Amino acid sequence: MRSAAGATAAEPALDSFIEWSRELRWDALPGATRSMVKRELLDYLGAALAGRAVAGMPAWLTALTSTGGRPDASVIGGPRAPAHLAALCNGYFGHVLEYDDTHDEAVLHAGAATIPAALAAAQLHGSLDGRAFCEAVLAGIELTCRLGVATRLNLVEGGWIYTALFGHFGAALAAARILDHRPPVLRDALGIAYCLASGNHQSTREGAPTKHLQPGFAAANAVLATLMASAGLEGVRQPLTGEDGLSRVYLRGRLDDRRVCAGLGERFEIDRLSFKPYPTCRLTHPAISAALRLRAELGEDLGRVERVEVSIGPQAHDVVGRASPERLVPATRVAAQFSAQWAVATALVHGEVTPRQLIEEVP
Numbered sequence: 001m002r003s004a005a006g007a008t009a010a011e012p013a014l015d016s017f018i019e020w021s022r023e024l025r026w027d028a029l030p031g032a033t034r035s036m037v038k039r040e041l042l043d044y045l046g047a048a049l050a051g052r053a054v055a056g057m058p059a060w061l062t063a064l065t066s067t068g069g070r071p072d073a074s075v076i077g078g079p080r081a082p083a084h085l086a087a088l089c090n091g092y093f094g095h096v097l098e099y100d101d102t103h104d105e106a107v108l109h110a111g112a113a114t115i116p117a118a119l120a121a122a123q124l125h126g127s128l129d130g131r132a133f134c135e136a137v138l139a140g141i142e143l144t145c146r147l148g149v150a151t152r153l154n155l156v157e158g159g160w161i162y163t164a165l166f167g168h169f170g171a172a173l174a175a176a177r178i179l180d181h182r183p184p185v186l187r188d189a190l191g192i193a194y195c196l197a198s199g200n201h202q203s204t205r206e207g208a209p210t211k212h213l214q215p216g217f218a219a220a221n222a223v224l225a226t227l228m229a230s231a232g233l234e235g236v237r238q239p240l241t242g243e244d245g246l247s248r249v250y251l252r253g254r255l256d257d258r259r260v261c262a263g264l265g266e267r268f269e270i271d272r273l274s275f276k277p278y279p280t281c282r283l284t285h286p287a288i289s290a291a292l293r294l295r296a297e298l299g300e301d302l303g304r305v306e307r308v309e310v311s312i313g314p315q316a317h318d319v320v321g322r323a324s325p326e327r328l329v330p331a332t333r334v335a336a337q338f339s340a341q342w343a344v345a346t347a348l349v350h351g352e353v354t355p356r357q358l359i360e361e362v363p
Contacts, residue, residue: 010238011237011239011240011241011242011257012257013240013257013258013260013261014187014239014260015187016261016264017143017146017173017260017261017264018173018183018186018187018190019183020139020261020264020265021139021142021143021173021177021186022183022186024138024139025135026131026132026134026135027131029138029268030268032271033138033268033270033271034134036268036271036273037134037137037138037270038134039275040101040110040111040115040270040273041111041115041134041137043100043101043111043275044100044101044112044115046099047093047095047100048076048090048094049076049093050097050099050355051092051094051095051096051097051099052076052077052093053077054096054097054358054359055092055093057077057089061088061092064081064085064088064089065079065081065085065089069081069082069085072086072120072123072124073086073087073120073123073124074086074119074123075089075090076089076090076093077093083121083123083124084220084221084223084224085220086120086123087116087117087119087216087219087220087222087223088213088217088219088220089216090115090116090119090216090219091112091113091116091213091215091216091217091218091219092213092216094111094115094116094215095109095112095214095215095216096212097279097358098212098276098279098280098281098337099355100112100276101273101274101275102273102274102276102282103145103148103269103272103273104272104274105272106144106145106146106147106148106149106151106162106269107162108144108145108161108162108163108166108167109167110141110144110145110170110269110270112163112164112167112218112219113144113163113164113167113168113170113171113215113216113218113219113222114140114141114144114167114170114174114219114222115137116171116216116219117140117171117172117174117175117218117220117222117223117226118133118136118137118140118171118174118175118178120175120219120223121136121174121176121178121223121226122178124178124179125178125179128178132178133178135177136174136175136177136178137174138268139174139177140170140172140173140174140175141170141174141270142264142268142269142270143166143173143260144166144167144169144170144171145170145269145270145272146259146260146261146264146269147166147169147255149269150255150256150258150259150260151254151255151256152255152256153251153252153254153255154315156201156315156318156319158250158252159200159201159202160200160201160250160251161199161200161201161204161211162199163199163214163215164198164199164214164217164218165197165198165199167199167218167219167222168194168197168199168218168221168222168225169190169193169194169197169239171193171218171219171222171223172189172192172193172221172222172225172226173189173190174222175189175225175226176189176190176225176230179227180226180229180230185226185229185230186229187235187237188228188229188233188234189222189226189229189230190235190239191236191237191239192224192225192228192233192235192236193221193222193225193235193239194235194236194239194240195235195236196225197218197250198214198217198218199214199217199218204319204334204338205326207326207330207331207332207334207335207336208332208334211334212334240255240260241255278343278354279337279353279354279355280336280337280338280343280353281319281320281337281338283312283315283316283319283320283340284320284337284338284340284343284344286312287310287312287340287344288343288344288347288353290310291343291344291347291348292351292352294348295347295351302348305348308345308348310340310344312340316340319338320339320340321340321341323341327339327340327341327342328341330362332362332363333358333362333363335362336358336361336362337358346361
C-alpha cells in the first residue's frame with residue numbers, strides 16, 4: 001500500500017513507457033534494430049576496454065572499490081566490487097576516451113550510463129539470458145534518447161550534460177527491468193533516480209577529469225535507485241512534469257513530454273546513433289575530417305601552411321572553439337578532447353587523431 005505521497009497522480013508519459021518496456025521482446029524487434037543493439041554493445045565494450053587500458057585504475061577509483069562491500073560485479077580489467085561501484089567504474093572507462101556513441105539530435109551519449117548499469121544489474125540477477133539483457137539495454141537507451149529529443153533547451157544554454165542527466169532515467173529503467181520489472185518498482189526506480197539526477201558542463205569548461213565520471217555517477221545512482229525501489233522505497237510519481245519535476249527545475253519548462261512516447265514501438269531512437277571515428281567531442285569531428293582532407297590534398301606543401309581558419313557553428317564554437325587558454329594549450333586530456341584548435345592541429349601534424357596523440361601529447 002502506497003503512502004499519501006505515493007498517491008500522487010501518475011505521469012502518463014512514463015506509465016506508457018514502462019508498459020512498453022515490460023512488453024518489449026527481442027524476437028519481435030526489426031532486424032536492423034537488433035543489429036544496432038549488438039553494435040552499440042560492441043562499441044561500448046571497445047571504448048571501455050580502450051579506456052581501461054589508457055586510464056588504468058586511478059587512485060580515486062581504487063579508493064572507492066577498496067572500501068569494502070559484497071563484490072557482486074566486475075570492474076572491466078578487475079577488480080570485483082559492489083554493483084553500484086562497478087557501474088561507476090565501467091561508466092568512467094566507457095566514456096574517458098570520448099569514443100562512445102552519439103545521438104546527434106538528443107545531444108548525448110546514449111549507452112554511457114545505461115550499459116554499465118545493466119551489466120551490474122545482470123550480475124546481481126545471476127541468471128539473465130542475453131535476449132533479456134538486450135531488451136533492458138534497448139529500453140534504457142530509448143528512454144535516454146527520447147528525453148533528449150523531447151527537450152528544447154540547448155545544452156550550452158542550460159549547462160547540463162544530458163548524457164548524465166537523462167542517463168539516470170534510462171539506466172534506472174534498464175537496471176530495474178533486469179532486477180524487478182514489476183510496474184511499481186519500475187516507477188519507483190525512476191522516481192528515485194530523479195532525486196539523484198545530476199550532470200553539468202562546468203567540468204567540460206575547465207577540462208576537469210570529473211567530466212568523464214558523470215556517466216558513471218548516473219550508472220551507479222541507477223543501480224542504487226533500483227535496489228532501493230525493489231526493497232520498498234517509494235519514488236516521486238511525477239519526476240518529469242511535476243510542479244518541481246525535471247521539466248521545470250532542470251529544463252526551464254522546455255520538455256515536451258508528449259514526444260517521449262511519440263511513435264514508441266514503431267521507430268527506435270537507437271537506430272539513429274552514430275559511432276565516433278575520433279576520441280574527441282563529436283563537435284570537433286567535422287573540423288578533424290576537413291583537416292585530414294586538407295593534409296592529403298596539400299601533400300608536400302603542408303609545410304608552407306602558416307595559418308588555418310576554421311568555421312564552425314555557434315554551439316560547436318561555445319563547446320569546443322573558444323579561444324580560451326584551456327582550448328589553445330590544453331593541459332589535460334579533457335581539455336584537448338574539447339578543443340577544436342588542438343584537434344585540427346593534431347590532424348594536420350600527425351595525419352590522425354587517435355588515443356596515441358592524447359597519450360603522448362597531453363598529461
